Amino acid sequence: MLPFLLAALSLAVVANARYDGAITLLHYNDLDVQNPFAHPSVLLVGSGTHSSSQSACASLGESLVPSVSGQLAQDIVPLLQYQVFQGHALNGQQFWINPSPSSLLCETVDTNGHIGQDLCLLPLPALCTNSGNSTTVSTFQTTVSSQGLSITGFRDNRSFRFQGIPFADPPARWTYPTAYTGSKTIDATKFGSQCIQSGQTAGSEDCLFLNIWTPFVPGSTTAPKATLKAVMFWIHGGAFTGGTGADPTFDGGPMASRGDVVIVTTNYRLSTLGFLALDDGKTNGNFGIADQVAALEWVNQHIAAFGGDPDRITIFGQSAGAGSVRALLQSPKAIGNFAAAIQMSNLAGLGYAMTYSQYYTIAQEQSLVADPILAATNCSTATDRLACLKAVDGHTLVNLPTVARFVVADGTFVPQTQLPLNQTGKVANVxxxxxxxxxxxxxxxxxxxxxxxxxxxxxxxxxxxxxxxxxxxxxxxxxxxxxxxxxxxxxxxxxxxxxxxxxxxxxxxxxxxxxxxxxxxxxxxxxxxxxxxxxxxxxxxxxxxxxxxxxxxxxxxxxxxxxxxxxxxxxxxxxxxxxxxxxxxxxxxxxxxxxxxxxxxxxxxxxxxxxxxxxxxxxxxxxxxxxxxxxxxxxxxxxxxxxxxxxxxxxxxxxxxxxxxxxxxxxxx
Known part of the structure; x- marks a missing residue:
């Protein structure tokens, strides 16, 4: 018995290094949207005795997995073998299941799907059921602490979700974002408001929110670097005049669960509220780009608490989102905050596409865009044109015949009129x-x-x-x-x-x-x-x-x-x-x-x-x-x-x- 006990304790040491204080949501996601609940998910919690593992599951509103049967019997090996692949468990590691002990022995399943028994007092990681499907049931909620913030999200069948996290203070119109200083307790169980945009009555100027989907929350302890997941930071498209990080097309649950990555989507100010530039020396445009930078900075500071690796952030976007990625590739404010970039359908060249990669100067923006906006709002002759525009309803501004929807070469967030691919300026080496x-x-x-x-x-x-x-x-x-x-x-x-x-x-x-x-x-x-x-x-x-x-x-x-x-x-x-x-x-x-x-x-x-x-x-x-x-x-x-x-x-x-x-x-x- 002694060699067996020493071996089990050795495995427990490995498990403690990975699982103590952490929860991993395990789900075999085949992406079959026609059968979205065909594959159950389970929660992997840190090492403990069988009894303490039961308590850990109960604190999550769950129980130890009662049996490995049905679809779970087919899924359990890849779910657990992936822990071996990552180096987070040894091959043959046992996990507590079945809340009903049998005398001194309790039921386990190992990484090869074998059902067995072990001493109930041994410390082993455990598998809990996952029935989370509600944003309001407290036991389905998950709270993450990071640098004084307490952020409460929830879990579903695929991932932990944190929605509507404010990454900056509500912005004053046509000012650059400032770091969030609001309540330290954040309810992240519902999406925040989308930004005001053309053709929609919904939306607010208080819209600087991001969303996170993750398969892993480290808990109260600092997660070892090797356990952190790659991060994918999505910037939505929409011609710089529409869109939201809460669009269900960009739901991060499938990517988080199948790809084992942390997904972030973000809002940013749109249209004239996000991209107006004037020749007044202070309204220099690119407020929406600055919002993206602020969100990226927030992610760098806090994403480790959500299981993400700040050194492996990939920014990616499509259409105007790809245009945003392109702008960030030369932005001194963004360079150093991401390790990779994906441009999906970046516009460049002729006609409508030109301005997404060839940027106006502020003087050009004033002539081509701002002057028509000032005329349409009767602000052209105002003593303070900016103050006059600030008095105009935001929904009115974004629905004028001419709106500001252009990245400009402002010299700060975007130094040059195009990405300097000819070595005349700095480009992110990613x-x-x-x-x-x-x-x-x-x-x-x-x-x-x-x-x-x-x-x-x-x-x-x-x-x-x-x-x-x-x-x-x-x-x-x-x-x-x-x-x-x-x-x-x-x-x-x-x-x-x-x-x-x-x-x-x-x-x-x-x-x-x-x-x-x-x-x-x-x-x-x-x-x-x-x-x-x-x-x-x-x-x-x-x-x-x-x-x-x-x-x-x-x-x-x-x-x-x-x-x-x-x-x-x-x-x-x-x-x-x-x-x-x-x-x-x-x-x-x-x-x-x-x-x-x-x-x-x-x-x-x-x-x-x-x-x-x-x-x-x-x-x-x-x-x-x-x-x-x-x-x-x-x-x-x-x-x-x-x-x-x-x-x-x-x-x-x-x-x-x-x-x-x-x-x-x-x-x-």
């Missing part, structure tokens, strides 16, 4: 990933009203010279001549607004050794979000009698925002799987994004996938070539990942077309 949808531009053009080619090009800010170029032929395979013309203008818009300069960004980043690594992709499968489905149904898989949910094998435009459901695993239950690939592609996509956050490499570690039991992703990834980074050696070869079924490596696309538009690979120098 791991970088950049990509676009195959037909990103199709969302930013209208259907032509006639077959006048020059008129159609002018309407979307594309050069009319395209009309005479054999590089942009008008196809003749659509139902009408107007549809054929749309196909051509969509191609030109995708090249001129997304693909060309995003490829050039990756190229210059490599040529000048600006980033620690660069990964480029083109997304060639999409599921359009119902809330943003421009030119419908062009961005939707076509419906026919044999494919009532849409035929993904047929041609359709892979449009802006079409990757979001896949990356976040947030397809609503009201939307069907269109074929046998939708769910597996969602699994692979999320595994890819979260792998980049954890390891700065988007190729998931096969050992990680095996330990997690993600057999579908493992099989699919094994059948396709690995994703190679962009390097000086392959930049003229196959540096681009085409994300589809199956994915592949390919060369940068449309280079002749990009050269014609004036956006060659070396555009940035």
């Amino acid at each position: 791991h970088a990933m950049i990509g676009w949808m195959r037909d990103d531009g199709a969302a930013f053009i209208g259907t032509p009203t006639n077959d006048n080619v020059a008129q159609a090009l002018e309407a979307i800010g594309l050069p009319t010279s395209i009309a005479n170029s054999s590089l942009f032929p008008i196809p003749s395979n659509a139902a009408t001549a107007i549809d054929d013309l749309f196909n051509m203008t969509a191609r030109g818009a995708t090249d001129g607004m997304f693909r060309c300069l995003d490829q050039a960004t990756a190229f210059s980043g490599i040529q000048h050794n600006l980033f620690k690594s660069v990964w480029a992709y083109e997304f060639n499968r999409s599921y359009q979000t119902p809330g943003f489905d421009p030119n419908a149904p062009k961005c939707d898989a076509p419906v026919d009698a044999a494919h009532p949910a849409g035929n993904t094998d047929a041609e359709y435009f892979k449009c802006h925002s079409g990757e979001l459901f896949y990356v976040f695993g947030s397809l609503p239950t009201s939307l069907p799987y269109r074929d046998a690939n939708d769910l597996p592609f969602m699994q692979v996509s999320m595994d890819t994004w979260t792998s980049f956050a954890r390891t700065f490499n988007p190729n998931p570690d096969p050992a990680f996938l095996k330990a997690r039991g993600f057999t579908t992703s493992a099989a699919r990834l094994a059948q396709q070539p690995k994703w190679d980074p962009v390097t000086k050696l392959n930049v003229n070869g196959t540096p681009l990942r085409i994300l589809e079924v199956p994915s592949k490596m390919d060369g940068f696309r449309e280079q002749a077309q990009c050269d014609f538009l004036g956006f060659s690979l070396n555009h940035f120098g």
Whole structure:
């Protein structure tokens, strides 16, 4: 008995180093939104005797897992083997289950799923049930303490959730955010107000809130560095005029539970309330960017208390969120506060896209934007123009014909008029990933009203010279001549607004050794979000009698925002799987994004996938070539990942077309 006892105590020492005072939510998340509760979750708590473990579970409103049966019997091995993979438990570690002891022996399950017994007085980690599904039941709530703050969130089946955390004081209009000084006791069980935005009556100027989803809370003790999770800091899109971190499309629960990462989403001030700049020497714009910086600073200071590693923060965003990431890559206020960056569908180049990567000066903003706003509000001749604008209702301001929605080169938050990829300024030396949808531009053009080619090009800010170029032929395979013309203008818009300069960004980043690594992709499968489905149904898989949910094998435009459901695993239950690939592609996509956050490499570690039991992703990834980074050696070869079924490596696309538009690979120098 003595060797057995010594071995058990040895395991307990290891467990104490990992679990004491901490709670880990274990959930096998296959992302199947049609069966969201098929897989139970359990809570892993620190070492104790069987009796004290029962008490620990009870304090959480739970009990020791009564038995390992049903779906849990299939899930338990990957749930516990992942603890071995991370080095948080030894293979064969036992965990208390079953609240009913049998004499001096109590029931256990080990990391291989074997049911056994051990002395009830031995200290072992324990598995508690998890029935948390309410924000108001106190035992389902979780309180985190950090630097004097007491922040109470709650748990559900997938993660611990902390919603509506104020990261700054309520901002005075057109002033930069200041650190939060409010109540030290924060109720984070519900989302905070969204920021005032056009077309909506909801919203407040008191809107600087962020949200956190995490699979692990360290408890009252300082978590060892090795136990902290990678952090993914999401910046929403919406043209800098709309959006919220509380959008259910960006719910962090699936990513937190499947990817084993901490997810943060944030609000930031929008439209004229977030981006007005005047030539008065003090209203210098970029208030929304400053809000993002303040949220990022808050995360750096407090995220360890939520199980996140402040040294492994990946900022990522889509559309205007990608534009925000791009601005932060050169911001002295942000550099040093993140380790990696993902730009998803960053706009750059022609027409509407220009200002997302080529920034106005304050003088230009004054002339093009502020002057019309001042005129519309009768503030042009006011003695104090700013005071006059402050008296105007916020909802009125964001619904004027002209609004401020532009990042400006203010010299403080954004030093230069574009990201200095030619080594004329500082760029964050981080791991970088950049990509676009195959037909990103199709969302930013209208259907032509006639077959006048020059008129159609002018309407979307594309050069009319395209009309005479054999590089942009008008196809003749659509139902009408107007549809054929749309196909051509969509191609030109995708090249001129997304693909060309995003490829050039990756190229210059490599040529000048600006980033620690660069990964480029083109997304060639999409599921359009119902809330943003421009030119419908062009961005939707076509419906026919044999494919009532849409035929993904047929041609359709892979449009802006079409990757979001896949990356976040947030397809609503009201939307069907269109074929046998939708769910597996969602699994692979999320595994890819979260792998980049954890390891700065988007190729998931096969050992990680095996330990997690993600057999579908493992099989699919094994059948396709690995994703190679962009390097000086392959930049003229196959540096681009085409994300589809199956994915592949390919060369940068449309280079002749990009050269014609004036956006060659070396555009940035």
